[in-house]
Amino acid sequence: MMISDLPMDMVEEVLCKLPMTSLRRARFTCRRWNNTLSKDWSFTRKYNGEAAKRKESQVVMVLEYKVYLMSVNLHNPSPSIEPIGKLDDAGVDIINVFHCQGLFLCVTKDRTRLVVWNPFSGQTRWVQSRDSYDIRDRYALGYEKKNNYSLKVLRFVDDYDRNLKRRGNTYWFAENKVAPGKIGRVFLLCFNFTTESFGPRLRLPFRGHYGDTLTLSSVREEQLAVLFQECAPPYTLKVWISSKVCPNAVSWNKVVLSVDMRPLIGFQFHCFAGSFFVDEKNNAVVVIDKTRGLPFTIRNMAYVLGENGYFKSVDLGDFAPMKCWPLVCSYVPSLVKF
Template sequence: MISDLPRDMEEEVLSKLPMTSLRRARFTCKRWNNTLSKDWSFTRKYNGEAAKRKESQPIGKLDDAGVDIINVFHCQGLLLCVTKDGTRLIVWNPFTGQTRWIKPRDSYHRCDRYALGYEKKNNYPLKVLRFVDDYYRNLNRRVYKFEIFNLNSSSWKVVDFNPDWIIPYIYPGLSLKGNTYWFAENKVAPGKIGRVFLLCFNFTTESFGPRLRLPFRGRYGDTLTLSSVREEQLAVLFQECAPVYILKVWISSKVGPSAVSWNKVFLSVDMRPLIGFQFHCFAGSFFVDEKNNAVVVIDKTRGLPFTIRNMAYVLGENGYFKSVDLGDFAPMKCWPLVCSYVPSLVKF
């Protein structure tokens, strides 16, 4: 009987199936459906096997359904999308096509920040973090709101929290192992610049952890972005502002909600003779190719409107450099984003 298979053997068999067969296999028995749609550990195992087979599968388009997206947040094959008008929120699995609209507790705001993650117990429920820390002119004061939406219970929870730090809007978060990491700064007096550090939101404890050390000392105007390596480690890109333009990338050796340690510099490149400008703080998303000791940075060209293009810049050892035109004109206020995407069969 299928249901009599040991769990490890069951996962081993399922991990060998091609992606197109997994959808049908999910309905073979209830236990397999639970394994394929709810077990994040199996998802990681399957993604590893699929990568060995170099298997790929086309994904759908959300705009085919008439949904206009302005921002996305990625978490292990799932996307949390914010509509262009800033009033709607949707979770989308591009591989299976499943979508789910999330209604606000009261209303969404244009300055809201979001993250998608999951709890590491109780069947790994998906959760959405929504927070705003912004100055409201009509109220003449800053407003703090921290709320968590549980997709299992379809309910919002208000978190009473008044931090002594801020997460600047220019810094997007990064999901890793179900939690989310951000660059943050200490709150300081007007006109002064706070120290930059790393913060992690733990979706299991539903709280922010302590300040985490970065391998550099940044300042206002520097480019700072996060990426993940093999869904196991953090990578951080740091580029000094003019006139130096030195770009450096580090990869963590250990990372968790309460502690992080860093390896030595993975790559250091003087960008001044290569492109002559600094990657924008809104852009500069990147991914790391450990095997070839290279980094690919996504940004835009500089120039007049209607001439700006989305670009990929490949940086490697011994001065290796290559620029690739991605073939799209880039709207002035839109910035390209790259993330390490692998298909997921998780349902929500």
């Protein structure tokens, strides 16, 4: 029997055990294996589950207008976050990214072009718009389940662009429209790429106020995570993870982290920064922001928060341009071509 004749369930079981670097080489073993690795979304989900068990941790970051695939190691006494890959397509600068199932929609700094990037395969594709782009444009990346998981880009005009993708759908913070000078109730909205419609308002586990920091993230692209930080001292930060989430309903577990940030860093994370990811295996939350201080002394920084008062900071390198806020996205490898 040749290796290409093995039953598909056996092949998937073997491939799921390989580390990502070996999986790339395995694609070229035979055409059948390459088809499984590049076209099968169900295998992608299965592989991501096994990778989580092996405690492999990677994220994607925007730093200094560049997009990096980063390796995260929080096991050591001194945590490390190091680049292992980079989007380097025609040397363009990137201002923002939107992710879905391991694929990233990147917006150029001048907001005139879009490129989709797969960090696992290195594949990129430029997105052509039917009309000219606008600086107020906001985007989301998702897929239609009924049509072989075909990718779609949602484009709309809004003042708020912090969103999160889960299983092909996109979730946004939204706010009740109220009279001028008053503050509306914040909630979640889901856009379903299959039906191309918004769902009902979804409740959040807190009630915020104007100026508070609100950020969404994902856990294995299976659950939502939400970070809330009060704008007044002691700048209390709380993180929740959903127990159930779908386009029409969401429920939340108890607070997984609650920390007063004033004695640790002395400031509130910026509402335009403060992006984060959850490291389940280390029971930690990592928030990305800038340090505070005089110009030319400000740096991009990762703040690691954990149980029993655990706190570490990781310097992410270069001086941070005043208009370039760091951004982090949870990442699970995508083996699917687009």
